[in-house]
Amino acid sequence: MRRLAGKVAVVTGGARGIGLAVARAYAREGARVVVADLNAEGARAAAEDLGGGALGLVVDVADAGSVAAMIAAIVESCGRIDILMNNAGIGANTPFLETRLEDWNRILGVNLTGAFLVAQGCAREMVRVGEGGKIVNIASLSGQRGANGRAAYGSAKAGLELLTKVMAVELAEHGINVNNIAPGAIETDIARIMHDRATRAAYGRLIPMVRYGTPEEIADAAVFLCSDEARYVHGHTLNVDGGFREAGLMFKRDAPEA
């Protein structure tokens, strides 16, 4: 039995990386997927590749008019929205003292305001149809822990975690489940921008599983949160991070004394 059969699932930032892996997993589970991305050609190619009536749309999640047009196009083509994977995001690795206001505004604009605009638009559609829904926001471990270069990015993701809790409280009465996935270090294009050699070496010491995660490992968690099996999971942040968040003292028994 395919777990998302008959559902209409919107994946923002679905042209590549984590979003593309989630789009593939949702399609595999029977959903009709809408890939919405700033990269119009990437969205179109991803939708064509997915098949099953998938739709590719261009959207700038940071632009309210663009989000409204995306929602209207989805409703016109699919009639409803059952699932939102609120994934589109941009990264930066900029020290606090060098973070310019324009960079701060750009990152908050996409990663927090953009997520808000898309979630609100999709939730309003779910409420209109009246049959509930599932929303999964993509936060980050950078929103939970202080880390080099993450002033704007981490602040946006921390805000998104809190927004998820408020949405969970307010949307429960409409049968809409809202949760977060917080990925740790996942091997994608954004990681190639944000993770220099020093960052990669640090992760090598700090992740108990001693490796980066894959987009497919985030997609598996996303399918679970959108399935009926997760119906009582609500307002939760699911860290998918190889143990990075929970790790403390780590050493090898036979390590030489300092």
Ligand SMILES: NC(=O)c1ccc[n+]([C@@H]2O[C@H](COP(=O)([O-])OP(=O)(O)OC[C@H]3O[C@@H](n4cnc5c(N)ncnc54)[C@H](O)[C@@H]3O)[C@@H](O)[C@H]2O)c1
């Ligand atoms: N890769 C990681 O290590 C990691 C860790 C934690 C959280 N995340 C989060 O996961 C999400 C996906 O990241 P990824 O690693 O797949 O990144 P990615 O750069 O590979 O993909 C991001 C996608 O979002 C799209 N996008 C960017 N700005 C957009 C906008 N304004 N409107 C619509 N689409 C836009 C891009 O075109 C791209 O297709 C992001 O929210 C990111 O912050 C990633």
